[in-house]
């Protein structure tokens with residue numbers, strides 16, 4: 001026998017000892033000797049990333065950042081041994097635009113299938129450029145103009161539903177949920193070739209499944225070792241598989257995003273890549289636009305004077321309401337107050353509080369007055385930027401669309417709802433179009449009245465949502 005049992009135990013002990021020494025060296029070095037020690041932050045957070053990971057799990061991390069961390073430590077805070085969170089506009093510009101730092105490893109965990117990169121989750125710049133080129137035509141102005149009637153077709157069932165409710169004197173509606181369903185229908189119709197008909201059928205498991213999937217991604221991003229225990233619900237993949245199958249059989253030539261992906265898949269994307277890219281659009285496109293549209297309506301209803309101003313603007317441009325000729329986007333996009341109202345909502349309620357899990361330094365890097373060693377995650381916090389009185393003034397927490405009518409009141413590089421640089425949101429023009437059409441149409445057709453004292457608490461996993469998933473308002477027909 002080459003080794004005695006005693007030898008084997010000795011080697012195991014030595015291995016454990018060496019590993020323990022290395023482990024403590026890494027922890028102690030990173031916490032107390034790395035150049036990051038100069039950056040302010042809660043001291044124990046420098047020892048392990050566990051503390052900040054834990055903050056993510058209940059969807060309330062944003063409150064801790066906004067009300068505790070940034071006020072105490074300033075706009076640049078060390079939140080983990082190798083992670084710093086930043087809310088300084090010049091530094092953010094350098095990270096996202098000038099240096100265009102690559103995304104960090106946590107983006108891998110945002111993939112619905114870990115081994116299949118997608119446009120949003122890829123960290124490879126060449127892959128990103130190629131994939132972006134493939135899908136870009138589906139978000140061009142030319143394509144967007146062509147889908148306007150499809151968006152109108154999905155808003156009409158919402159109007160019919162509201163009319164029925166008004167006629168039956170059931171004039172309390174959950175505006176948050178109804179807009180969510182309408183946007184899902186629009187996503188289906190314009191991106192996947194057919195409305196999901198959520199508004200008409202009244203209920204559907206998909207929104208909840210998307211919410212669960214976002215929570216799963218966040219948990220995996222924070223605790224990758226939990227992967228064997230956090231099972232993935234096959235619902236969304238099955239949903240997409242049958243959608244693509246039907247599409248191939250029934251209307252393979254239809255010119256929309258799925259059509260372009262189907263075409264591309266024949267040349268440069270495998271079938272499985274196609275499925276996961278389509279799922280990404282479903283998730284990235286629906287929750288984001290629906291939350292923004294719903295919050296725009298809620299902010300207006302809570303501020304009747306602003307709602308009146310917007311109604312006057314819309315009424316001047318579209319004096320007659322006609323269900324067969326809903327407000328045209330060409331005109332809507334020129335309306336200053338409508339755009340001001342949407343911008344103000346996106347400022348107060350951006351979708352990505354942090355712009356994704358963060359960027360990473362691939363070499364020692366100086367940004368602003370700070371030195372970041374290779375391998376540091378730089379998380380960009382848009383929420384803080386949007387809510388900083390230093391840049392926006394004392395009324396920063398108030399809903400003041402008027403600030404957007406005066407360019408001097410808009411601080412430079414402090415508004416990032418769609419991120420910036422090469423990895424900015426590819427869907428932003430589409431999203432703005434959807435929000436403008438939904439908001440203008442509802443305001444033109446109905447009067448709304450707020451119901452006071454509702455719970456507006458927000459939970460934020462990858463995207464924000466109202467904790468209660470509801471906001472009830474009173475609705476009356478204008479004619």
Ligand code: HEM
Pocket residue numbers: 119120121132191281282284285286288289292350351352355356357416417418419422423424425426427428430431432
């Ligand atoms: C109001 C609505 C929306 C907001 C506020 C929003 C916001 C954002 C933000 C902040 C990013 C950067 C994320 C990161 O760097 O991690 C992003 C990226 C992205 N968004 Fe959106 N988004 C919206 C709607 C949409 C829609 C409608 C789609 C598609 C149908 C979409 C698809 C994407 C994709 C694919 C990316 C990754 C782009 C790339 O890396 O090249 N988004 N979005």
